[in-house]
Amino acid sequence: MEDVLFFIAAIGAVVGAIGVIALRNPFYSVLALVSHLLSLALLFLLLEAQFVAAAQIVVYAGAVMVLYVFVVSYVGGQGEPLASIGPGLGGVGLVLCIGLFVELSIAILGSGLHAIDTDGAKLGPGFGTPGQIGQLLLTKFLFPFEIASFLLLVAAVGAVVLARRRRGIDAPDEPLPPRDRLELTAAEVMRIPRAGSQAESIGLGQEEKEERGGW
Amino acid sequence: MSPTTWAWICLALPLAGCLFNAFVGRHLPGERTAGWIGTLAIGLSFVAAVGAFVALMGHSPDDRTFTSTAWDYADSVGVNAKLTILIDPLSVYMMLVVSGVSALIHLYSCVYVWKDRGFVRYFAYLNFFVFSMLLLVMAGNFVPLIIGWAFVGAASYMLISFWFRRTTATRAGIKAFVINVIGDVGLVLGTYFIVFRGSGSLDFLDTFKHVQAAFPPNDSDLVAGCILLLVGAFAKSAQVPLHTWLPDAMEGPTPVSALIHAATMVTAGVYLIARMHPLFEDATAAADVGTVVGCATLVIAATIALSQTDIKRVIAYSTMSQIGYMIMAVSASAYAAGLFHLFTHAFFKALLFMAAGSIIGAMGGEQSLDKMGGFRRALPFTFACFLAGGLALSAFPLFSGYFSKDDILALIGGEGGWHWILYVLGYLGAFLTALYTFRMIFRAFLGPECKEARELRETGHIAHHEHPFNPETYEEEDTDVGFPGPGHYIAEQQWPMKVAMGTLAIGAIFGGLIQVPFVDDLVNVYLRPDFVNDPTYEKVINGPSDGLVIFGLILSAVIAIGGIALAYVIWVRRPSIAVAFRERFRPLYELSFHKWWFDELYDAVFVRPGATVGRWASNVFERVVIDGLVNGTVSVVRAGSSVVRGAQDGFLRVYAALLLLGLALVALWFLLQST
Amino acid sequence: MTVAWYLVVSALIFCVGAAGVLVRRSPLVILLCLELMLNAGNLALIAFSRMTGTGDGQIFAIIVMVVAACEVVVGLGIIVALYRRRLPIDVDQLRRLHG
Numbered sequence: 001m002e003d004v005l006f007f008i009a010a011i012g013a014v015v016g017a018i019g020v021i022a023l024r025n026p027f028y029s030v031l032a033l034v035s036h037l038l039s040l041a042l043l044f045l046l047l048e049a050q051f052v053a054a055a056q057i058v059v060y061a062g063a064v065m066v067l068y069v070f071v072v073s074y075v076g077g078q079g080e081p082l083a084s085i086g087p088g089l090g091g092v093g094l095v096l097c098i099g100l101f102v103e104l105s106i107a108i109l110g111s112g113l114h115a116i117d118t119d120g121a122k123l124g125p126g127f128g129t130p131g132q133i134g135q136l137l138l139t140k141f142l143f144p145f146e147i148a149s150f151l152l153l154v155a156a157v158g159a160v161v162l163a164r165r166r167r168g169i170d171a172p173d174e175p176l177p178p179r180d181r182l183e184l185t186a187a188e189v190m191r192i193p194r195a196g197s198q199a200e201s202i203g204l205g206q207e208e209k210e211e212r213g214g215w
Numbered sequence: 216m217s218p219t220t221w222a223w224i225c226l227a228l229p230l231a232g233c234l235f236n237a238f239v240g241r242h243l244p245g246e247r248t249a250g251w252i253g254t255l256a257i258g259l260s261f262v263a264a265v266g267a268f269v270a271l272m273g274h275s276p277d278d279r280t281f282t283s284t285a286w287d288y289a290d291s292v293g294v295n296a297k298l299t300i301l302i303d304p305l306s307v308y309m310m311l312v313v314s315g316v317s318a319l320i321h322l323y324s325c326v327y328v329w330k331d332r333g334f335v336r337y338f339a340y341l342n343f344f345v346f347s348m349l350l351l352v353m354a355g356n357f358v359p360l361i362i363g364w365a366f367v368g369a370a371s372y373m374l375i376s377f378w379f380r381r382t383t384a385t386r387a388g389i390k391a392f393v394i395n396v397i398g399d400v401g402l403v404l405g406t407y408f409i410v411f412r413g414s415g416s417l418d419f420l421d422t423f424k425h426v427q428a429a430f431p432p433n434d435s436d437l438v439a440g441c442i443l444l445l446v447g448a449f450a451k452s453a454q455v456p457l458h459t460w461l462p463d464a465m466e467g468p469t470p471v472s473a474l475i476h477a478a479t480m481v482t483a484g485v486y487l488i489a490r491m492h493p494l495f496e497d498a499t500a501a502a503d504v505g506t507v508v509g510c511a512t513l514v515i516a517a518t519i520a521l522s523q524t525d526i527k528r529v530i531a532y533s534t535m536s537q538i539g540y541m542i543m544a545v546s547a548s549a550y551a552a553g554l555f556h557l558f559t560h561a562f563f564k565a566l567l568f569m570a571a572g573s574i575i576g577a578m579g580g581e582q583s584l585d586k587m588g589g590f591r592r593a594l595p596f597t598f599a600c601f602l603a604g605g606l607a608l609s610a611f612p613l614f615s616g617y618f619s620k621d622d623i624l625a626l627i628g629g630e631g632g633w634h635w636i637l638y639v640l641g642y643l644g645a646f647l648t649a650l651y652t653f654r655m656i657f658r659a660f661l662g663p664e665c666k667e668a669r670e671l672r673e674t675g676h677i678a679h680h681e682h683p684f685n686p687e688t689y690e691e692e693d694t695d696v697g698f699p700g701p702g703h704y705i706a707e708q709q710w711p712m713k714v715a716m717g718t719l720a721i722g723a724i725f726g727g728l729i730q731v732p733f734v735d736d737l738v739n740v741y742l743r744p745d746f747v748n749d750p751t752y753e754k755v756i757n758g759p760s761d762g763l764v765i766f767g768l769i770l771s772a773v774i775a776i777g778g779i780a781l782a783y784v785i786w787v788r789r790p791s792i793a794v795a796f797r798e799r800f801r802p803l804y805e806l807s808f809h810k811w812w813f814d815e816l817y818d819a820v821f822v823r824p825g826a827t828v829g830r831w832a833s834n835v836f837e838r839v840v841i842d843g844l845v846n847g848t849v850s851v852v853r854a855g856s857s858v859v860r861g862a863q864d865g866f867l868r869v870y871a872a873l874l875l876l877g878l879a880l881v882a883l884w885f886l887l888q889s890t
Numbered sequence: 891m892t893v894a895w896y897l898v899v900s901a902l903i904f905c906v907g908a909a910g911v912l913v914r915r916s917p918l919v920i921l922l923c924l925e926l927m928l929n930a931g932n933l934a935l936i937a938f939s940r941m942t943g944t945g946d947g948q949i950f951a952i953i954v955m956v957v958a959a960c961e962v963v964v965g966l967g968i969i970v971a972l973y974r975r976r977l978p979i980d981v982d983q984l985r986r987l988h989g
Contacts, residue, residue: 133948136949
């Protein structure tokens with residue numbers, strides 16, 4: 001029974017993953033990821049990590065993915081054009097990752113860690129329960145727990161700053177201010193007059209200028 | 216006071232004058248104060264030289280060698296370099312000549328460069344020159360000798376190109392300096408051979424003491440060293456083949472020509488050989504080289520002087536010729552005779568140059584004999600000075616040159632053997648000397664009056680041309696800094712010129728009386744302590760028989776009078792003879808007029824190849840190899856950096872790929888490690 | 891199933907995520923692939939926690955989830971800001987470097 005479930009969950013996870021990278025429409029990619037996360041939750045359950053599985057579904061699939069859905073619907077799911085103007089890393093990327101997978105498998109399967117080949121250690125009674133997690137979080141891992149909460153605070157502030165409108169909440173989506181009233185970046189503040197930017201020094205400055213248009 | 220103290224004072228005064236004029240001269244009140252101060256410095260220096268002479272004479276003849284060291288500069292690596300002066304009869308003799316004639320020339324110069332914008336600079340340079348020359352003659356070891364040698368070369372360069380906006384002058388200065396440097400190299404290399412391969416000490420007295428022990432006679436090292444010293448002497452004294460700079464050096468102001476290129480600097484070579492006489496006694500091969508070169512020069516220069524039209528160049532070639540006599544004499548161990556001629560020559564040659572300066576002033580800057588004529592009545596004093604100097608130069612009986620030149624030739628003849636050839640050539644040179652000297656005098660002073668002479672005689676005004684011009688190329692100039700000033704002066708009107716020329720004239724006329732054969736022998740006696748240990752010298756002094764001496768005196772007189780008469784006939788009575796002669800013997804005339812083609816030869820052999828090499832180095836080597844290397848390195852670095860820059864293109868996915876690749880490689884490495 | 895299986899699945903998911911980062915051009919999808927990789931890591935952690943029998947791995951996995959959440963917040967904020975400024979949502983076109 002356990003093995004069957006394992007295979008169902010594993011195949012679901014892998015298919016979801018492949019779906020994320022293969023589907024053109026980003027909205028479909030998000031949905032594929034959600035399915036991947038649910039499969040992963042099942043895998044966690046199979047590994048006796050009940051709390052983490054629940055947290056995975058509630059937090060990850062339930063909150064983070066919803067955030068993703070919001071943003072995808074805001075930004076719009078325009079599909080990517082097939083031709084890329086940058087380096088065509090398609091083939092190379094795949095080969096590289098296949099190679100990486102082979103290498104990791106060799107590392108795992110040829111490992112000297114004999115415990116990998118077992119089912120795992122003998123588990124105590126409260127393994128994976130919220131009680132044990134809570135106890136660990138508040139005793140042994142108190143410091144990471146606090147830091148993590150601080151990190152969440154910082155991320156929240158960052159999000160607010162990034163999404164802030166310049167002229168108050170009721171102003172319409174502002175058109176771009178004229179070039180000379182744009183906020184200066186540090187590089188622009190420190191720019192040496194007549195010295196140009198690194199891009200200009202390798203001859204890229206001119207076409208970038210034309211590209212800018214609405215910058 | 217001891218002789219060396221006087222000598223230090225004599226040496227320090229010109230230097231003080233130079234520094235004073237250099238730093239303060241411009242701010243002095245009055246128009247010519249810097250000139251008077253320069254003259255005063257040299258005048259006092261002459262007084263100090265006289266003091267040294269008197270102090271020296273106060274000691275017995277055996278005890279007349281003094282040294283004094285001011286500063287021990289370095290004592291390491293086998294070299295002990297001290298600033299030492301050596302005061303003995305020879306150096307005091309030279310000090311007297313140098314400071315005395317220099318003082319008179321400074322006085323003359325106070326007028327000559329009067330309105331020139333470079334007046335102060337002139338006197339600073341001239342004082343510096345006198346200091347360097349005194350340092351040279353007072354040197355007690357090779358170090359101050361070489362220093363003084365180099366300094367006089369530098370002073371000569373600075374004074375030849377004194378009118379530095381004149382291209383001909385600067386070119387002449389460079390030519391003089393380059394040839395001088397060749398001589399300097401010879402001098403230093405000669406020092407190496409003699410000192411470092413032989414005596415081991417830079418000091419003169421030590422070297423002379425050990426030369427017999429260190430070198431067998433005519434040892435190759437010693438001969439090499441002496442010949443290299445001769446190279447230095449020839450370059451400085453303008454002997455063939457290093458003589459081409461002297462005629463060009465006439466670009467400098469006339470007093471400079473008088474001082475440096477007649478009386479003092481060019482005699483440094485003569486002094487050098489006389490000073491180094493123990494070495495030359497031992498290396499007789501080198502001495503013979505010197506004798507032959509001196510003789511060759513005197514003949515060649517005399518032939519060239521016959522066809523020159525620039526009055527200063529005639530006198531310059533005459534200098535070259537007379538120094539040939541001196542070099543011939545001191546190389547043949549007739550030291551006192553050569554130095555005696557140096558003494559008389561300083562007087563009459565400086566006098567001739569000063570008088571030439573006067574007549575050039577009367578011509579408003581024109582120097583060509585073709586344009587001069589009939590100045591006898593307009594410039595009586597100058598004419599008298601020219602006559603005095605010319606008669607002395609031509610060895611007219613009883614003038615100073617007569618006795619000195621005769622002394623040399625008698626001693627040379629007395630040596631016998633192949634020296635008879637030199638004897639004959641010496642008298643041939645004397646005949647030519649009389650001829651060209653009086654050619655110059657008759658053309659300038661006798662004959663129909665040129666318009667400048669007429670204007671001067673009638674109105675007392677010196678003719679002025681509308682524009683200042685270069686006397687050689689007739690290019691137009693102005694009178695600002697770097698060109699001669701607007702003033703032209705003649706001796707008749709300026710008392711400093713008169714005083715200087717008059718004093719020299721007295722010396723030129725009566726100076727020979729200190730060494731008249733069978734009557735007195737002052738120069739010989741005075742210099743005897745210097746050459747007392749010299750067996751060759753004794754032999755040479757007693758060489759000529761009385762009959763030879765008398766025969767020489769008579770022959771000299773005949774030749775001098777004959778030469779003057781011939782010159783009178785050709786250039787006063789029948790000028791057409793000169794023209795006919797020139798046409799009939801065209802090749803000879805061309806040879807003489809083009810200075811035996813030495814300049815053209817050197818141009819073809821040294822200057823043009825040098826310039827070609829320089830141009831090649833500049834255009835090809837510099838541009839292709841050096842710039843190629845430098846710019847090539849730059850391009851390689853640029854290319855490399857543009858390759859590396861390609862990695863920073865801003866593509867996120869490339870960065871990610873590189874990250875993953877790195878991760879994979881690290882994992883691979885760990886994997887392989889663990890197996 | 892032994893622990894090794896879970897680890898291999900984790901490696902596979904990680905490599906799929908990496909391939910996605912290299913191949914896709916939309917920053918949104920790249921962030922999703924990053925999530926994949928993080929999740930692969932989580933799976934490995936939980937597997938090892940099961941192997942050793944302690945709960946440390948699970949705590950670690952929870953913290954990783956927290957970090958992933960923060961990263962997503964900021965990343966999506968940037969994408970929204972890009973969209974607001976009418977910049978192309980394409981990492982190949984967003985390559986202008988400062989200075």
